[in-house]
Amino acid sequence: MSPLPSELAYVPFVSVEHMMGLVHHIGIEKVLTDLAAEIEADFRRWPLFDKTPRVASHSAVGVIELMPTSDGQTYGFKYVNGHPKNTAEGLQTVTAFGLLADVDTGYPKLLSEMTLLTALRTAATSAMAAKHLAPKSARTMAMIGNGAQSEFQCLAFKAVCGIDTVRLYDIDPAATEKCARNLAQSGLNVVKCRSGQEAIEGVQIITTCTADKQYATILTDNMVGAGVHINAIGGDCPGKTELHRDILMRSSIFVEYPPQTRIEGEIQQLDSEHPVTELWQVITGQAQGRSDDRQITLFDSVGFAIEDFSALRYVARAIKGTPFFTRLDMIADPDDPRDLFGMFQRAEPEAAVA
Amino acid sequence: MSPLPSELAYVPFVSVEHMMGLVHHIGIEKVLTDLAAEIEADFRRWPLFDKTPRVASHSAVGVIELMPTSDGQTYGFKYVNGHPKNTAEGLQTVTAFGLLADVDTGYPKLLSEMTLLTALRTAATSAMAAKHLAPKSARTMAMIGNGAQSEFQCLAFKAVCGIDTVRLYDIDPAATEKCARNLAQSGLNVVKCRSGQEAIEGVQIITTCTADKQYATILTDNMVGAGVHINAIGGDCPGKTELHRDILMRSSIFVEYPPQTRIEGEIQQLDSEHPVTELWQVITGQAQGRSDDRQITLFDSVGFAIEDFSALRYVARAIKGTPFFTRLDMIADPDDPRDLFGMFQRAEPEAAVA
Numbered sequence: 001m002s003p004l005p006s007e008l009a010y011v012p013f014v015s016v017e018h019m020m021g022l023v024h025h026i027g028i029e030k031v032l033t034d035l036a037a038e039i040e041a042d043f044r045r046w047p048l049f050d051k052t053p054r055v056a057s058h059s060a061v062g063v064i065e066l067m068p069t070s071d072g073q074t075y076g077f078k079y080v081n082g083h084p085k086n087t088a089e090g091l092q093t094v095t096a097f098g099l100l101a102d103v104d105t106g107y108p109k110l111l112s113e114m115t116l117l118t119a120l121r122t123a124a125t126s127a128m129a130a131k132h133l134a135p136k137s138a139r140t141m142a143m144i145g146n147g148a149q150s151e152f153q154c155l156a157f158k159a160v161c162g163i164d165t166v167r168l169y170d171i172d173p174a175a176t177e178k179c180a181r182n183l184a185q186s187g188l189n190v191v192k193c194r195s196g197q198e199a200i201e202g203v204q205i206i207t208t209c210t211a212d213k214q215y216a217t218i219l220t221d222n223m224v225g226a227g228v229h230i231n232a233i234g235g236d237c238p239g240k241t242e243l244h245r246d247i248l249m250r251s252s253i254f255v256e257y258p259p260q261t262r263i264e265g266e267i268q269q270l271d272s273e274h275p276v277t278e279l280w281q282v283i284t285g286q287a288q289g290r291s292d293d294r295q296i297t298l299f300d301s302v303g304f305a306i307e308d309f310s311a312l313r314y315v316a317r318a319i320k321g322t323p324f325f326t327r328l329d330m331i332a333d334p335d336d337p338r339d340l341f342g343m344f345q346r347a348e349p350e351a352a353v354a
Numbered sequence: 355m356s357p358l359p360s361e362l363a364y365v366p367f368v369s370v371e372h373m374m375g376l377v378h379h380i381g382i383e384k385v386l387t388d389l390a391a392e393i394e395a396d397f398r399r400w401p402l403f404d405k406t407p408r409v410a411s412h413s414a415v416g417v418i419e420l421m422p423t424s425d426g427q428t429y430g431f432k433y434v435n436g437h438p439k440n441t442a443e444g445l446q447t448v449t450a451f452g453l454l455a456d457v458d459t460g461y462p463k464l465l466s467e468m469t470l471l472t473a474l475r476t477a478a479t480s481a482m483a484a485k486h487l488a489p490k491s492a493r494t495m496a497m498i499g500n501g502a503q504s505e506f507q508c509l510a511f512k513a514v515c516g517i518d519t520v521r522l523y524d525i526d527p528a529a530t531e532k533c534a535r536n537l538a539q540s541g542l543n544v545v546k547c548r549s550g551q552e553a554i555e556g557v558q559i560i561t562t563c564t565a566d567k568q569y570a571t572i573l574t575d576n577m578v579g580a581g582v583h584i585n586a587i588g589g590d591c592p593g594k595t596e597l598h599r600d601i602l603m604r605s606s607i608f609v610e611y612p613p614q615t616r617i618e619g620e621i622q623q624l625d626s627e628h629p630v631t632e633l634w635q636v637i638t639g640q641a642q643g644r645s646d647d648r649q650i651t652l653f654d655s656v657g658f659a660i661e662d663f664s665a666l667r668y669v670a671r672a673i674k675g676t677p678f679f680t681r682l683d684m685i686a687d688p689d690d691p692r693d694l695f696g697m698f699q700r701a702e703p704e705a706a707v708a
Binding site: 009013015016017020021023024028050052055057059061062063064066068070072075077079081082083086087089090091092093095097099101103104105106107108113115116119146147148149150151152175178181182328329330331332333334335336337338339340341342343344345347348349 | 363367369370371374375377378382404406409411413415416417418420422424426429431433435436437440441443444445446447449451453455457458459460461462467469470473500501502503504505506529532535536682683684685686687688689690691692693694695696697698699701702703
């Protein structure tokens with residue numbers, strides 16, 4: 001028998017299996033609503049956060065990024081990769097995990113899968129932004145791009161914004177079939193469309209989430225009518241956009257963190273001085289959101305570290321008293337901090353018998 | 355029953371308990387020798403690595419850092435904190451964990467504790483540097499600062515450089531007692547000293563590893579005789595040094611990565627143009643190491659991401675076929691990468707029964 005690590009040595013760990021269990025336990029629409037509230041609360045105290053650009057390691061086939069932030073009490077970071085070619089090999093384009101730590105001691109306090117959690121927080125962020133920017137009467141949304149993120153978006157807009165109808169379109173009809181099948185029991189009215197043009201007929205919100213790493217034009221200018229809210233989440237790295245530049249020129253553009261969005265978002269197509277509004281300023285009332293019925297609002301979302309931070313903190317609280325985590329012996333915690341070697345020595349199998 | 359994650363979803367995890375077991379299983383001196391060889395091999399291909407400065411989040415009481423690197427095939431990073439005030443609260447000053455991932459897919463392939471592993475790799479790096487810089491005849495080492503790192507240093511210098519005698523000194527005699535007790539069965543001749551002056555009498559190598567976050571002068575100029583090798587590992591952040599500036603002026607200084615050492619190492623006391631030699635260039639024969647018997651050589655070590663990378667890769671290989679790891683369900687890996695939601699949906703407890 002080896003000496004047992006102290007309580008401090010254990011870090012709660014939420015596996016993919018546990019995350020799925022937790023979300024089913026709470027109910028996915030409640031999770032999305034809770035996450036939207038949690039993220040909104042952190043956007044309200046936006047200036048307080050450490051905002052570092054992500055730390056990227058690029059290769060010919062993809063990127064691995066670390067996204068750290070801190071609110072002065074809690075530190076968090078996410079590991080996330082982006083490998084568009086993975087799908088063809090039967091792998092996820094994006095996988096992720098995240099960590100929270102105590103700023104005061106530097107000790108980790110949560111390790112969690114974040115592939116599923118990122119999908120949830122992305123959808124919750126989109127819906128939270130739309131709550132502030134979309135027409136209040138919006139009930140129908142076009143969902144263009146029916147990949148891994150699409151169902152989460154549809155459910156978040158149902159739960160947070162009261163959307164009752166989604167109009168699906170993907171260049172691959174099999175993706176649309178999959179999305180429609182997955183939403184069959186959701187309570188949403190699901191309409192499968194055969195073109196982007198058909199999908200946006202009569203909608204008040206257009207969500208685009210396509211994954212090609214190239215300058216694409218999922219939407220052209222003449223497709224977009226007055227008064228809609230566009231939620232553009234597929235453009236999220238240099239060289240990857242979804243909207244025609246002319247749409248951007250007609251829109252009021254809202255972003256998370258301008259230094260990052262200028263590089264990664266739809267606005268990489270525009271002059272670096274083109275005016276944009278920071279979403280947190282709309283939420284706190286420091287900037288105007290939607291000002292009239294004919295305005296096109298665009299949330300050019302690329303995902304920001306604070307959203308992951310909010311999501312991890314939510315999970316850290318939500319798992320308490322549930323069976324949806326294990327505890328990892330991740331941190332050496334000797335009785336005497338100077339005696340790391342003694343802790344190692346006493347763990348020797350024969351030594352413990354003596 | 356929920357669907358089982360695929361093989362790809364699992365990431366090998368080495369806990370503190372497992373790391374201690376693995377090191378006892380292999381033998382600590384062999385681990386230190388192997389690590390020194392592994393790190394030396396990576397120093398030989400130094401120009402090939404991505405070398406990013408560490409990403410630090412500072413607070414009033416400490417720092418949390420991410421240290422990433424990549425050799426183009428494998429990506430690695432370490433999470434590490436530094437909280438000098440932790441010791442007084444019964445916590446470790448430094449805790450750490452690390453990750454390796456496949457650059458081609460972005461999928462993690464090892465998660466490991468690194469509190470113990472960092473102690474091992476730091477000692478292995480010091481001994482590897484001394485093998486290239488210290489007098490070949492060195493058999494006696496002064497070990498000044500008898501905290502958590504001290505025993506690892508002594509054993510690494512025994513295993514890699516053939517040191518047979520260590521002379522211990524710490525301002526706290528209890529730390530010296532602890533270190534001497536832990537080394538009692540090591541085969542080293544251990545001498546407890548009551549001053550730094552006494553500790554360095556007749557030694558060929560001086561290792562300093564003290565932890566105060568302040569400009570300290572553990573060694574003053576008149577203490578250091580000709581021909582010694584100084585292994586200074588305690589100075590590792592801005593404002594924290596151990597050696598009097600005059601010693602630096604008399605020494606040939608060798609460092610890991612100048613842009614980092616200029617900020618964190620002993621040489622922060624010197625002009626930013628003061629000449630230093632990169633250790634990897636000595637190892638590859640591109641620069642001279644020790645050139646004469648009376649020269650004072652100084653390895654001003656602050657720890658670099660590549661050393662962690664080497665250590666993690668060693669562990670990834672060493673655990674194969676052993677019981678010293680578990681597998682974490684950390685990465686969502688749906689059969690159809692576009693169907694993350696379907697994977698979630700099928701994990702619903704009631705759905706699985708149907």
